[in-house]
Amino acid sequence: MTGGRAAIIVRMREQNTYAIRWHGRGGQGAVTSAKVLADAAFRSGFAGVMSQPSFGAERRGAPVTASTRLAREPIRDLSQVTEPDIVIVLDESLVALGGPTAGLRPGGLVIVNSPGSASDLGIEDATVVTSDVTGAAEAADLIVGGQPMVSTAILGAVAAATGLVTMEAVEQAIEHAFTGSAARKNIEAARIAFECTAKGA
Amino acid sequence: MSDVTATSVMTGNEAAAAAARLARVQVIAAYPITPQSPVVEQLSAWVESGELDAEFVAVESEHSALTVCIGASTVGARTFTATSANGLAYMTEQVWWAAGARLPIVMCIANRAMAAPWNVLNDQQDSMSVRDAGWIQLYCRDNQEILDTTLQAWRIAERLQLPVMVCYDGFLLSHTVMPVTVPAAVEVDAFLPPRAAPLTVVDPDDPRNIGPVVLADTRADAEGILRPGYMEIRASHHAGLLEALDVIPEVDAEYGAAIGRSWGGLTWEHMLDDAELVLVAAGSLATQLTVAAETLRSEGIKAGVLGVRAYRPFPVAALRAKLAGRKGALVFDKALSYGYEGPICTDLRAAMCGEPDAPLVWGAMCGLGGREVSPDQLADAARRALADGHAGVRDRPTDWINLHPEL
Amino acid sequence: MPTKILDLPDSGFVLPGNRACAGCGIGIALRQVTAALEGRMVMTVPASCLTVFGGMYPISSVGVPWVNVAFPSTAAAASGIAAGLRATGRDDGMTVLAMAGDGGTADIGIQALSGAAERNEDFIYLCYDNEAYMNTGTQRSGMTPQGARTTTTWAGKRENPKDMPRIMEAHGIPYVATASAAFPTDLFDKVVKAKGIRGLRYIHMNTPCPSGWGFDPKDTVRLGKLAVETGLVVLYEVEEGVLRLTGRSAALARSGKPRTPVAEYVATQTRFRSMAPETLNAVQAWADTRWEHFVRRDAEPS
Amino acid sequence: MTAPARPRIAISRPAAGEAGRTGDWRAKRPVLDPAKCLTAKRGDVTCQICWALCPDACITRGAPPRVDLEYCKGCGICAQECPAGAIEMEPEQAHGVCAVDDDGAAR
Structure with missing residues (x-):
């Protein structure tokens, strides 16, 4: 969509490693998202994938983070990602709290679950992509305990915005993580999110 | 307790019990295990007869024995328990808790071999196996040293806010009689005054949450003042143990001045x-x-x-x-x-x-x-x-x- | 006379902005428990959701003295705190409250609790029963109901839960009560009554858990009430061996109207989603038998 | 670096907001309609069921009761249990930009 984003992806490819940080709320499944993305990336040809939660006792609704690293070589750094190339935000309200942009590499990519436009989020020095992932989850009837589940749906947006993983790999990874109708709904939600997210490089 | 110093022939366990009584311990909790049992049998008899004004909690396990001491010590009481071998192993979780919470509990260990296979006789495997738990460990060579070291133990514990294990060999000392001089109560009272205010605060007018989850990193309190994380608290605990290298000989010397016997310090x-x-x-x-x-x-x-x-x-x-x-x-x-x-x-x-x-x-x-x-x-x-x-x-x-x- | 909602004190010991999940039943209950004891208390809490509720160092979410202890040791810690307060002359007007979850009570903590009950230690033990190990991710406990799916009973638990209040009653302690986080006035009255009794007082409190049971957080109270309507949870108290139904359970028994079928209750929660019809029948029969037992005991002349 | 010699133990003091401004957790906010609220209508303190049942101590007793939106997590118990149906849970944020057409294609 924008030359800027293509340049980011090219730069990240040159450095051969992608540091991704997830921001969500307890119960939204950021940890699941991070794990499934690692699986999808492995299926997309990354030899080194790593996803880990930030360990704590966060409850439903509390801000949580997770870290993912993707590389062509096995990963040996197990520390949390503090200077991400890519930030993925499952809950738009977290942007205003400042966590998602902390330590973001200049010109990094921020993917936000939001029905609004990127320019409204007030994030500077970064390429921002919004995707109404909650809307996608609702459209796929992916509702658990009264809440739309965005954890897998956002992977469609990530696949679209970064091009790092194929949608096919995302679907395989979801199928691996879920079973039966749950897998079907999760895949559908991810597909919807993929379709309505601006494509990256 | 006697107003005068007197020497009599007694077992190591009796020497330990005599020390706990002289220390005017306030809460005792214990569970029987050979070869420690006579210590708490003696103490329970003194509590029943009124010779010792203390709470004696006859718990259902060693895990609870040390837990009762943890609870009582948290609210400020001077506490005592004793155990051996599998009993110590069973309370291991609480051995760590007592030290991490900086509670000045004194525990006598009548050293005994660990099962399996069953064996009630002496070696030092039990206490050596918890050497890393953050307690001070003192080993005694005879029954007199058991009595004197147990008394010193509270003084050390309450100065450093650290628990102390007084270890002595099961049967070889615990059940072996030898002459032991029991100091006069008034001399011990001078050496070991009542426990000062604990580190912990248990007060409805100043409510605190003691021993909550501590994060890996430092964190600010409600006033914005940065407080330690888990690692700072552990480092402080370690520093307390190292400080004991000075305090143990000091207390041994103070005991010598007050009671007339010293044991070499470290x-x-x-x-x-x-x-x-x-x-x-x-x-x-x-x-x-x-x-x-x-x-x-x-x-x-x-x-x-x-x-x-x-x-x-x-x-x-x-x-x-x-x-x-x-x-x-x-x-x-x-x-x-x-x-x-x-x-x-x-x-x-x-x-x-x-x-x-x-x-x-x-x-x-x-x-x-x-x-x-x-x-x-x-x-x-x-x-x-x-x-x-x-x-x-x-x-x-x-x-x-x-x-x-x-x- | 039972306390009415308008008569409940506005105590403020439980602070907002705590770490509990939205809709957590513990919060409703803890507000009443601390109010009933007027904050003149020492709480002791093992590893559990309540630990997290209480907050991470250096900030506490509850304005009463609180002593954290290891998982199996709640009742022993309470014994020690009570003994320590007596020994140091600080026990006057202070209530020791041990508060643990169902796993900490009925599983890993039952030995220490049984010992304390046998010794008739002087404290209130409140079990907040959310019917599984919620703090560690919803694994089964000895209190998980039959048919409930947990992360260690994927096909649904096969066994009925322990009858913890009756186990405690068998110890001959002076006061045993059941309660529900959905009925704050009934809970308040029971804690007030327990405060005035010496010895070990045991209160077993049903505590709906939105994330562990799988329901919308708005339904915490609704489902807590529904559990009572079905008779799966029976509100009662036992003093000196005499059982008396209380609150909604008493009204239900007096009304003679049929209880809500268990099927209506299980349909509200994802943990029962794959419950087999025969399991449902078994749970209904279990609830019926228990209900009849308590109604019969309630009718016995005291 | 050497370790501090002063004994440090973990002992917390109470304060609101231990977990931060938990109002941020909220997806829906409770909005009270004074025209329906029994207490608001009567102008004196009655009912107060919402206050009694709030698990987060976020509702202040009064006529009408007030919700502390800084900390309210939006559980919705107050709305569910209000006998007069006076509290509505309103979404903090609208969704639906990416909806699916009748033929199933995303637009």
Whole structure:
């Protein structure tokens, strides 16, 4: 969509490693998202994938983070990602709290679950992509305990915005993580999110 | 308790109980296990008869015994318990909790072998196995030292806000009678005043949450003041143990001034001055080593004994000073880190590593599960070590004394 | 006379902005428990959701003295705190409250609790029963109901829960009560009554858990009430061996109207989603038998 | 760096907001309609069921009761249990930009 984003992806490819940080709320499944993305990336040809939660006792609704690293070589750094190339935000309200942009590499990519436009989020020095992932989850009837589940749906947006993983790999990874109708709904939600997210490089 | 100092013949367990009573302990919780049981039997009798004004909680397990002490110590009471072997293992979770919470609990350990297989007799595997839990560990060589060390233990514990284990050999001391001088209550009261205010605050008018989850990192409080994370709290705990290297000898000296007996502080020695071969051990085994050393001296071997009184904190500087320039040090352990060697031996090797005039350090294993070991056998082990030393043997394995490997 | 909502004190010991999940039943209950004891208390809490509720160092979410202890040791810690307060002359007007979850009570903590009950230690033990190990991710406990799916009973638990209040009653302690986080006035009255009794007082409190049971957080109270309507949870108290139904359970028994079928209750929660019809029948029969037992005991002349 | 010698133990003091401004957790906010609220209509303190049942101590007793939106997590118990149906849970944020057409294609 924008030359800027293509340049980011090219730069990240040159450095051969992608540091991704997830921001969500307890119960939204950021940890699941991070794990499934690692699986999808492995299926997309990354030899080194790593996803880990930030360990704590966060409850439903509390801000949580997770870290993912993707590389062509096995990963040996197990520390949390503090200077991400890519930030993925499952809950738009977290942007205003400042966590998602902390330590973001200049010109990094921020993917936000939001029905609004990127320019409204007030994030500077970064390429921002919004995707109404909650809307996608609702459209796929992916509702658990009264809440739309965005954890897998956002992977469609990530696949679209970064091009790092194929949608096919995302679907395989979801199928691996879920079973039966749950897998079907999760895949559908991810597909919807993929379709309505601006494509990256 | 008597108004006058008096000497009588008593067991090690009775000496421990007498110390707890003299300390005017406020809450006692215990569960029976051989060979510790007589300690709490005696204390419960004194509480029932009114001779000791304390709460005695007859719990249903060792885990609860130490937990009751933790609860009572948290709200400010002076507390005591005692156990052995599997009882200590069963309460291990709480052994860590008591130390991490900085509670000045005193616990006597009548040292006993760990099962399986069952064995109620003495070795030091039980307390050695919890050496890393953050308690001060003191080992006693006779019943008088049990009484005196237990009294010193509260003084040390309450000064440093750290729990203290007073370890003594099961049966060899716990059930063996010998003369023990019990100091007058008034003298002990002067040495050991009532417990001062605890670190913990349990007050509805100043409500606090004690021992909550602590994050890895530092975190600001509601006023924005940065507070320690888990690692700072552990570092402070470690610093407290290291401070004990000064406090243990100080309290031993204060006890000497008040009561008239001192026990050497961190270590003690016998014929060490010109010794070329130093025999090292903790507890009653070291007392036996003094006999072996004298036998060796009669043969012209310049042997001496270095007794380890404080095992945690490990008195590195004291041991280095005492061992510098000696030819050899033979460490007798009554415990084993399976797959390696005796724990005191390992620690001593590490302490001496890189010292310019360090002796050769050898290890010997003895007395597991109550296996008899005589001064002659100990002397034999010393002769074997010396011979290997003269022969230039480098990697000398641990010497198992009085073992029948063919069986 | 039972306390009415308008008569409940506005105590403020439980602070907002705490770490509990939205809709957590513990919060409703803890507000009443601390109010009933007027904050003149020492709480002791093992590893559990309540630990997290209480907050991470250096900030506490509850304005009463609180002593954290290891998982199996709640009742022993309370014994020690009570003994320590007596020994140091600070027990006057202070209530020791041990508060643990169902796993900490009925599983790993039952030994210490049984010992304390046998010794008739002087404290209130409140079990907040959310019917599984919620703090560690919803593994089964000895209190998980039959048919409930947990992360260690994927096909649904096969066994009925322990009857913890009756186990405690068998110890002969002076006061045993059941309660529900959905009925704050009934809970308040029971804690007030327990405060005035010496010895071990045991209160077993049903505590709906949105994330562990799988329901919308708005339904915490609705489902807590529904559990009582079905008779799966029976509100009662036992003093000196005499059982008396209380609150909604008493009204239900007096009304003679049929209880709500268990099927209506299980349909509200994802943990029962794959419950087999025969399991449902078994749970209904279990609830019926228990209900009849308590109604019969309630009718016995005291 | 050497370890501090002063004994440090973990002992917390109470304060609101231990977990931060938990109002941020909220997806829906409770909005009270004074025209329906029994207490608001009568102008004196009655009912107060919402206050009693709030698990987060976020409702202040009064006529009408007030919700502390800084900390309210939006559980919705107050709305569910209000006998007059006076509290509505309104979404903090609208969704639906990416909806699916009748033929199933995303637009």
